[in-house]
Amino acid sequence: MSTPPATDVLDVDPLLDDPATRIVVCCGSGGVGKTTTAAALGVRAAERGRRTVVLTIDPARRLAQSMGLTELDNVPREVPGIDTSAGGELHAMMLDMKRTFDEVVEAHADPDRARAILENPFYQSLSAGFAGTQEYMAMEKLGQLRAGDEWDLIVVDTPPSRSALDFLDAPKRLGSFLDGKLIRMLMAPARVGGRAGMKVVNLSMAGLSMVTGALDKLLGAGLLRDVQTFVAAMDTMFGGFRARADATYQLLQAPGTAFLVVAAPERDALREAAYFVERLAADRMPLAGLVLNRMHGGAAAGLSAERALAAAETLTAENLEIDGIVDHRPGKSVVRSAPAADAEALEAHEAPQTSVPPEDPASRADSAASVAPETPEVPVASEAAPAPQAAVAAEDGSPASDSPAGSGPHPSDADTAETTATDDAVGLAAGLLRLHAERMRLLARERRTRDRFTTLHPEVALAEVPALPGDVHDLTGLRTIGERLAHQHAEETPASHRPADSR
Amino acid sequence: MTGKGGTGKTTVAAALALALARGGKRTLLVEVEGRQGIAQLFETAPLPYEERKIAVSHGDGEVHALAIDAERALLDYLQMFYKLGSAGRALKRLGAIDFATTIAPGLRDVLLTGKACEAVRRRDKRQRPVYDAVVMDAPPTGRITRFLGVNEEVAGLAKVGPVHNQAQAVMRVLKSPQTAVHLVTLLEEMPVQETVDGIAELRAAGLPAASVVVNMVRAGLPGEDQLLAPHRHTDELTGALARAFSQAGLGTAGGGGHAERLVAPLLEQGREHAERVALERGLRTELRAQGLPVRELGRLSEGVDLPGLYGLATALHDRWHTGEPA
Ligand SMILES: Nc1ncnc2c1ncn2[C@@H]1O[C@H](COP(=O)(O)OP(=O)(O)OP(=O)(O)O)[C@@H](O)[C@H]1O
Ligand SMILES: Nc1ncnc2c1ncn2[C@@H]1O[C@H](COP(=O)(O)OP(=O)(O)OP(=O)(O)O)[C@@H](O)[C@H]1O
Ligand SMILES: [Mg+2]
Ligand SMILES: [Mg+2]
Numbered sequence: 163m164s165t166p167p168a169t170d171v172l173d174v175d176p177l178l179d180d181p182a183t184r185i186v187v188c189c190g191s192g193g194v195g196k197t198t199t200a201a202a203l204g205v206r207a208a209e210r211g212r213r214t215v216v217l218t219i220d221p222a223r224r225l226a227q228s229m230g231l232t233e234l235d236n237v238p239r240e241v242p243g244i245d246t247s248a249g250g251e252l253h254a255m256m257l258d259m260k261r262t263f264d265e266v267v268e269a270h271a272d273p274d275r276a277r278a279i280l281e282n283p284f285y286q287s288l289s290a291g292f293a294g295t296q297e298y299m300a301m302e303k304l305g306q307l308r309a310g311d312e313w314d315l316i317v318v319d320t321p322p323s324r325s326a327l328d329f330l331d332a333p334k335r336l337g338s339f340l341d342g343k344l345i346r347m348l349m350a351p352a353r354v355g356g357r358a359g360m361k362v363v364n365l366s367m368a369g370l371s372m373v374t375g376a377l378d379k380l381l382g383a384g385l386l387r388d389v390q391t392f393v394a395a396m397d398t399m400f401g402g403f404r405a406r407a408d409a410t411y412q413l414l415q416a417p418g419t420a421f422l423v424v425a426a427p428e429r430d431a432l433r434e435a436a437y438f439v440e441r442l443a444a445d446r447m448p449l450a451g452l453v454l455n456r457m458h459g460g461a462a463a464g465l466s467a468e469r470a471l472a473a474a475e476t477l478t479a480e481n482l483e484i485d486g487i488v489d490h491r492p493g494k495s496v497v498r499s500a501p502a503a504d505a506e507a508l509e510a511h512e513a514p515q516t517s518v519p520p521e522d523p524a525s526r527a528d529s530a531a532s533v534a535p536e537t538p539e540v541p542v543a544s545e546a547a548p549a550p551q552a553a554v555a556a557e558d559g560s561p562a563s564d565s566p567a568g569s570g571p572h573p574s575d576a577d578t579a580e581t582t583a584t585d586d587a588v589g590l591a592a593g594l595l596r597l598h599a600e601r602m603r604l605l606a607r608e609r610r611t612r613d614r615f616t617t618l619h620p621e622v623a624l625a626e627v628p629a630l631p632g633d634v635h636d637l638t639g640l641r642t643i644g645e646r647l648a649h650q651h652a653e654e655t656p657a658s659h660r661p662a663d664s665r
Numbered sequence: 666m667t668g669k670g671g672t673g674k675t676t677v678a679a680a681l682a683l684a685l686a687r688g689g690k691r692t693l694l695v696e697v698e699g700r701q702g703i704a705q706l707f708e709t710a711p712l713p714y715e716e717r718k719i720a721v722s723h724g725d726g727e728v729h730a731l732a733i734d735a736e737r738a739l740l741d742y743l744q745m746f747y748k749l750g751s752a753g754r755a756l757k758r759l760g761a762i763d764f765a766t767t768i769a770p771g772l773r774d775v776l777l778t779g780k781a782c783e784a785v786r787r788r789d790k791r792q793r794p795v796y797d798a799v800v801m802d803a804p805p806t807g808r809i810t811r812f813l814g815v816n817e818e819v820a821g822l823a824k825v826g827p828v829h830n831q832a833q834a835v836m837r838v839l840k841s842p843q844t845a846v847h848l849v850t851l852l853e854e855m856p857v858q859e860t861v862d863g864i865a866e867l868r869a870a871g872l873p874a875a876s877v878v879v880n881m882v883r884a885g886l887p888g889e890d891q892l893l894a895p896h897r898h899t900d901e902l903t904g905a906l907a908r909a910f911s912q913a914g915l916g917t918a919g920g921g922g923h924a925e926r927l928v929a930p931l932l933e934q935g936r937e938h939a940e941r942v943a944l945e946r947g948l949r950t951e952l953r954a955q956g957l958p959v960r961e962l963g964r965l966s967e968g969v970d971l972p973g974l975y976g977l978a979t980a981l982h983d984r985w986h987t988g989e990p991a
Contacts, residue, residue: 193671461930587905
């Protein structure tokens with residue numbers, strides 16, 4: 163760990179500003195925001211004065227678009243619109259496996275040999291990138307970028323692969339392959355004599371020919387020959403590959419590297435984050451901390467979910483049964499179901515909101531309600547949220563009808579014309595209260611999930627990034643993410659207590 | 666079942682396997698990325714490389730599951746053609762198995778798709794298919810076309826021999842009407858963009874893109890259109906809402922009372938929500954323009970547990986037969 167913070171707050175600015183920090187790797191499970199975080203960190207570092215390159219491995223073009231580039235390719239392109247007044251700049255590139263592989267071949271083999279390799283069908287499909295190649299080439303590219311020493315900081319995004327940490331295994335796998343007997347055996351027939359290879363193989367001649375014979379029949383003679391030619395042509399280069407992969411691996415362990423594990427505040431994502439944390443420790447990779455992305459904030463945290471729901475119920479019931487109330491002025495509100503003073507007291511009481519009970523009764527009440535899909539509470543969840551137990555309860559799936567979202571029966575549909583204005587407001591008020599209740603529960607759940615993680619991994623520094631209401635699709639969005647990431651309000655200031663949180 | 670990372674591929678694949686098993690059917694749910702996501706979802710011990718029943722569906726349906734392990738699949742595969750015996754062991758000693766499953770071009774993917782197709786084609790003694798449907802929790806959108814197309818590549822590389830024939834047989838299944846590629850997405854810009862790109866790539870490769878499943882759809886809010894309307898009558902609305910909150914027992918409406926103070930933050934939350942809804946509307950339109958059935962599944966507010974999964978299966982079942990194009 164390069165700069166262990168005294169508290170458990172992950173402070174990204176010092177990390178980005180430190181000239182000793184040369185590589186930041188963002189990893190995490192699928193869809194949690196790795197690419198977004200990598201891009202946001204790149205923008206921030208550049209605008210704080212560092213010459214930065216973001217290496218993305220994401221096949222989607224969205225990142226390029228969010229940086230105002232029509233396309234990203236295998237060479238760093240300068241990102242326009244970056245504030246370079248602090249002396250930094252931002253470049254971005256997307257790993258092109260085939261190009262990277264081709265470049266390696268071209269750089270390390272004489273022209274004839276290079277052509278032989280590049281034209282080999284086995285090579286062509288290998289380099290086009292199936293499982294595995296991506297990881298090697300990511301390491302290769304990272305090594306190149308770092309070796310060039312042209313950049314102050316390299317921010318690396320990791321692929322949405324079966325395991326985001328696969329690239330850590332790349333050197334080992336390549337090594338065991340290269341040390342393996344297979345490769346020598348494969349090379350043997352292509353070499354003059356090929357005796358040396360076979361001696362190492364240490365198999366009886368009969369065994370060897372049985373194997374090649376089997377492979378030959380299985381793969382078709384042509385393929386085996388292609389593979390052999392390829393391996394022979396690559397022979398001298400393999401050592402270099404391996405040395406570079408090993409060097410990059412060591413680079414990742416060096417103090418100039420910082421790994422950030424990105425996670426969403428959800429059980430599964432955090433479970434996987436915990437796995438990453440452990441795996442990085444096992445590989446002695448320097449973990450800078452965890453980015454908890456898309457945490458929800460909430461205003462009016464003093465109004466609890468239960469209270470908001472009860473209030474919504476009151477409104478819905480009144481709105482349906484009392485026709486003709488044109489105006490509800492404070493003085494006239496005869497139909498009040500709870501004294502106002504209560505609410506104020508309640509607010510004062512709940513305001514500190516230090517901890518959330520592990521199982522809040524309201525959410526239990528809610529899941530109980532969803533067993534009976536016809537409860538009046540469900541309008542908030544019309545088409546969208548099929549009650550979980552529906553499958554057990556009703557085959558006809560009534561709660562999951564195909565009506566478009568929001569077109570379900572609104573309380574206000576029952577209104578008479580003369581009362582529209584106010585009853586609209588009442589309907590809206592009920593809706594807002596339900597939304598609030600839902601948000602409060604989400605908040606509570608997210609925090610519980612977070613707290614479970616921090617209890618298990620108190621050593622991991624943490625930064626929270628709020629969920630932005632819109633999608634992140636431009637520099638402004640990336641800047642906002644960077645700011646939120648950097649401005650962690652230390653100690654006990656959960657996102658929800660900051661009114662400006664949700665933009 | 667493919668989709669961008671984290672959109673719900675595993676969850677929706679499992680729900681579909683349950684849905685298609687209804688009414689006495691038998692389905693196989695296949696995992697290919699070695700993450701044991703299915704076992705976690707069904708709250709069972711990690712799956713071995715072996716088909717086993719993991720759930721029952723309504724009306725005596727059965728869901729079986731298989732986590733395909735590339736190495737084991739390769740040995741199976743070799744057995745298919747040869748009684749390999751000592752040659753198999755020799756291959757293993759040589760590191761050929763490692764080579765084939767981690768480094769050789771696409772062999773890993775060949776093995777995974779090959780194994781799934783074998784399950785599709787398998788028949789019982791009476792020549793009936795063993796499984797009514799095989800649902801694969803496939804790699805993400807960015808890799809799916811290459812993953813499914815790998816056999817074509819291999820058939821081109823290995824121009825003769827059993828591998829060539831096998832690769833072609835798999836490709837025939839994948840390109841036939843027996844196969845359907847479903848793309849899971851969220852109503853967010855990036856996943857939608859990836860879905861649109863993914864459909865185009867699948868089509869270009871002659872692979873059957875079949876439908877879009879929009880997952881984790883947020884619930885609508887009554888009156889949300891009002892929130893979207895340009896800030897008309899703001900004061901009037903604020904006053905009316907304060908009175909409504911007060912009426913619901915949340916404090917006094919005037920003079921800086923609690924009800925009044927609730928209006929701004931709650932309205933802000935509502936506006937954000939409405940903004941989101943508007944964005945989603947546009948994305949929905951974009952998805953519908955792809956010419957594929959689009960089915961929506963709601964977001965379970967408490968996350969996906971087993972009852973939740975069955976609920977999603979019900980919703981999917983109900984939509985599966987109605988969303989089909991005429
Ligand atoms: N803090 C945030 N607020 C709002 N939206 C966000 C935030 N972070 C990320 N997103 C959105 O979440 C989605 C997923 O983000 P992103 O593509 O960065 O994830 P990823 O981890 O790189 O995914 P993959 O595993 O598919 O590569 C995108 O639509 C992005 O715009
Ligand atoms: N309809 C839903 N409602 C609520 N939560 C859901 C829903 N569908 C999926 N999830 C949750 O979203 C997360 C991601 O789902 P899942 O693991 O199925 O996605 P995935 O696409 O398979 O992810 P990966 O790319 O990591 O394999 C999980 O925590 C899951 O429980
Ligand atoms: Mg990404
Ligand atoms: Mg999955």
